[in-house]
Amino acid sequence: MPLGVGSMILIALVALLIFGPKKLPELGKAAGNTLREFKNATKGLADDEEDAKKNEKLENKQ
Template structure:
């Protein structure tokens, strides 16, 4: 279920009330760094070399 603009606005307001305006940039920066590291780690897993496929000999006619 996607988050709509109203839900996103509500989440941001609650975060502002809980953490305060001075802490929000720090929290956003930390979340961004964590997301970037996670993407880099998963990208490395996806790009791992697969074992070479064994080619079967072509059938002789």
């Protein structure tokens, strides 16, 4: 179930009240860095899996 615009505004207001306006940019930056690291890690795992499959196919051909 996707969140509507009203729900997103409510979440933003609650976050603003809890953390304050000075802390929100820091939290956003930390969340962005975390997502970037997770994306890179999962991409690395997918690349490793593809390499393993290629190596297995090469070994079966020989």
